[in-house]
Amino acid sequence: MTSTTAAYHMDPNKLLLFLVCVALASSTCLGLFTDKVFNVVNYGALPDGKTDSAQAFLKAWNEACMTDCGWFGKARVRSRVLIPEGTFFSGPVSFEGPCKSPMVLQVKGVVLAPTTLSAFKAKEWMAFRHVDGLLITGRGKFDGQGDAVWPSKHGRGLPSTLKLIKMSNTKIRGISLVDSKFFHIHIGQSVGIKIYGIRITAPGNSPNTDGIHIGDSTDVRVSQCTIATGDDCISIGSGSSNITMNRIVCGPGHGISVGSLGKYHYDKGVTAIRVLNSTLVGTDNGVRIKTWRDSPPIAATNILFYDIVMKDVRNPIIIDQEYCPGSCDEGKPPSRVKISNVRYENIRGSSATDVATSIVMSVMNRVYGRCDPCKVKTSLK
Numbered sequence: 001m002t003s004t005t006a007a008y009h010m011d012p013n014k015l016l017l018f019l020v021c022v023a024l025a026s027s028t029c030l031g032l033f034t035d036k037v038f039n040v041v042n043y044g045a046l047p048d049g050k051t052d053s054a055q056a057f058l059k060a061w062n063e064a065c066m067t068d069c070g071w072f073g074k075a076r077v078r079s080r081v082l083i084p085e086g087t088f089f090s091g092p093v094s095f096e097g098p099c100k101s102p103m104v105l106q107v108k109g110v111v112l113a114p115t116t117l118s119a120f121k122a123k124e125w126m127a128f129r130h131v132d133g134l135l136i137t138g139r140g141k142f143d144g145q146g147d148a149v150w151p152s153k154h155g156r157g158l159p160s161t162l163k164l165i166k167m168s169n170t171k172i173r174g175i176s177l178v179d180s181k182f183f184h185i186h187i188g189q190s191v192g193i194k195i196y197g198i199r200i201t202a203p204g205n206s207p208n209t210d211g212i213h214i215g216d217s218t219d220v221r222v223s224q225c226t227i228a229t230g231d232d233c234i235s236i237g238s239g240s241s242n243i244t245m246n247r248i249v250c251g252p253g254h255g256i257s258v259g260s261l262g263k264y265h266y267d268k269g270v271t272a273i274r275v276l277n278s279t280l281v282g283t284d285n286g287v288r289i290k291t292w293r294d295s296p297p298i299a300a301t302n303i304l305f306y307d308i309v310m311k312d313v314r315n316p317i318i319i320d321q322e323y324c325p326g327s328c329d330e331g332k333p334p335s336r337v338k339i340s341n342v343r344y345e346n347i348r349g350s351s352a353t354d355v356a357t358s359i360v361m362s363v364m365n366r367v368y369g370r371c372d373p374c375k376v377k378t379s380l381k
Contacts, residue, residue: 035080035104038064040088047086049112054091057083065099080104083111083140090126091119092159097131107140107175113161115148123182124163128170136162136172144180150206158182158208164190173197184229185212193220199227204252206230211253216268218242229253233283237261238298239268244276251281255313257288258303260323262295262337269298269337279309282352286316287344290323291337291362303342310349317344321362335362 038060041047045056060081069077079101086109097103113125125144128134144161158181164170167190176199177184184200187193195212202209211227214220215237223246227233233250235257236243250256256275261267280286287305310316319342321335322328339361 035078036064036067036069036101037080037082039082039084041084045083045088047084047088047109049087050089052091053088054093057081057090057093058095061093061095061103061105064101065095065097065103068100070101076102078102078104078135080106083107083109083138085109085140087112089114092122092125092127094124094127094129095131096129097134099131102133102135103131104135104137107136107138107142110141110143113142113144113159113181115145117149117153117158120159123157123159124186125159125161125181127163127165128167129165130167131170132168134167134170136170137174139174139176141176141178143178144184146179146181146202146206146209149181153181153207160184160186160213162186164188164193166190168192170194171196176201178202179206180209182208183210183213187212187214187217187220189215190217191219193217194223195221195225196223198225200225200229200233202229204228204230210235211250213237214240214243216240220244221246223247225249227253232257233280235259236270236273238264238270240270240273242272243270244274245278246274246276248275248278249281250278251283251311253283255280255283255285255288255315257285257290258300259288259290260292261290261300262292262298262335265296267296267298270300271302273300273303275305275308277307279311280313280316280349281311282313284314285318286310286313287347288315288318288320289339289342290318290320291335291339292323293321293328293335293362294332295335295337297336297338299338299340300342301338301340303339305342305344305347307346308344308348310347310351312350312352314352315355315358316349316351317347317357319359319361321365322360334364336364337362338365 043056043059045053064079160183161180163186169192172195200211216239226249233253
């Protein structure tokens, strides 16, 4: 019997590609087809639910942010900060940019907030600033543990769970947020924000636990989210434009609100606000526009509520230009917020009271808009 040896001759082009792949895989960013991963455990975070991992989170972020992972072909290689499975306790963290590579925060585990307010020097728990192209993703959860402070504080001076300030081209997807002390997500002075497929949960009696609050921002899209809170599921604040909310399931809570507007002399108007293809279940309010008395002369215009289903909502459609959740000075001048081009289209479902529509207008203004068709059955319960 004779043995034969077969020689394999690799195509020179394939050999070159193979060698390039090996070189890239061994580079600083490991970055052939994957991100460069910065696991917070490698920076001292402990998944024991009690050791403060804030500094470990920050160290991982800072190293990831300062690493230039370069390009693979025409694609940027990303720096990914990983919070792995397990339960991590963390004090407040401020994640700052700008960064040298696109950033990803991947959350697989549960992150617990402090229950004592002395741990917070500012009204924020996890804050992100000056970052372009951030992705926050994963099936993990941020637990604000707000039930420890709600009974005594009623939302005053409390920290939001996620705060995004001066951010651009940011995506948040897949994560869960529960029991924030204040707003679950607070977006301010930002542009190009997309939030989709997230879940926000807090008890219906939890104070000021808005699901998502947007202010002074433009080009924000929130879609396919399930939100249950003790306040507005989504609220649109001063200075916001081109905001789209699509396929939102809201309830319990106070519904989806444009405003409140005009509380402060520096408040700005809002425009191009759209609520589409959404369902509100058992909420106190449905879709609402609310403005304060004695407001600056600003405008709320080009607002569309389209294809909204109400299920046992107490006040399905509201415009309130005398909004005042506490004690009010009836002697204050009327609201000067001009509301115009408001459209309600294909609003349907049921009211839990004998009220389907409530409109309280300022004597300074008329509403210019239409409701076509709007069919909400009312029922006393």
